[in-house]
Amino acid sequence: xxxxxxxxALNEQINKEMFSAYLYLSMSAYAQTLGLPGVxxxxxxxxxxxxxxxxxxxxxxxxxxSRVLLQPIAGVDTEFGNVIEMFxxxxxxxxxxTDSINNLVDISIELSDHATRSMLMWFVDEQVEEEASVQExxxxxxxVEGKGHGLFMIDKDLGQRVFVDSTQNAQ
Ligand code: MG
Numbered sequence: 001x002x003x004x005x006x007x008x009a010l011n012e013q014i015n016k017e018m019f020s021a022y023l024y025l026s027m028s029a030y031a032q033t034l035g036l037p038g039v040x041x042x043x044x045x046x047x048x049x050x051x052x053x054x055x056x057x058x059x060x061x062x063x064x065x066s067r068v069l070l071q072p073i074a075g076v077d078t079e080f081g082n083v084i085e086m087f088x089x090x091x092x093x094x095x096x097x098t099d100s101i102n103n104l105v106d107i108s109i110e111l112s113d114h115a116t117r118s119m120l121m122w123f124v125d126e127q128v129e130e131e132a133s134v135q136e137x138x139x140x141x142x143x144v145e146g147k148g149h150g151l152f153m154i155d156k157d158l159g160q161r162v163f164v165d166s167t168q169n170a171q
Contacts, residue, residue: 002066003111009104010116011069014057016100018073021050023093026076027086036151038159039083042137045163046090053123056167060119084138084146091134098127126166 002010028043061068080086101123108117137158144150 002061002064002116003113006107006111006113006116007061007066009107010057010061010066011071013100013104014054014061014068015071015073016097017050017054017057019076020093020097021047021054022073023047023076024050024090026078027080027090030078030080030086031083034083036083036155038155038157039086042158042161045161048163049166052165052167053126056122060116064115082146083151084141087134087138087141091131091138094127094130094134098131101127122167 001007024043024047028040028047031037031040031043058068080089101120105117105120105124108114108120137154140154141151144154
């Protein structure tokens with residue numbers, strides 16, 4: 001069984017992943033109002049990914065014969081400014097999630113919970129990828145100043161993203 005402090009922190013992480021999904025779904029809806037179906041697609045897949053993250057914590061807590069206790073998910077914004085500002089919000093949010101994952105690793109070390117620490121390493125790597133891919137999009141958007149033909153091409157590109165459940169590739 002998980003120690004109480006670890007169990008509580010992992011449950012809080014489920015809530016954060018669910019909140020992330022809700023946030024990106026709201027951004028997807030907002031992108032539709034900007035006339036950017038590719039960005040809307042990217043955000044919707046991002047939301048799906050967050051659900052798989054929540055699910056990975058959900059299953060892990062049960063694997064450790066501990067209890068999942070779901071809490072209310074906070075409301076999300078519905079307006080995100082222009083497309084560059086929206087992706088900067090994504091980056092800010094992902095950096096917060098990275099801090100949160102690092103904090104979980106700290107707790108697992110403090111409690112000598114090596115199994116949880118091992119499970120969390122997947123998320124440590126995942127966050128590096130998340131931040132890198134969002135930064136790449138921000139850089140591209142800034143290159144075209146978030147408008148015109150360049151934005152049209154970036155939107156087309158983001159429209160190509162397909163959902164892959166990456167939690168299925170590891171443990
Ligand atoms: Mg996540």
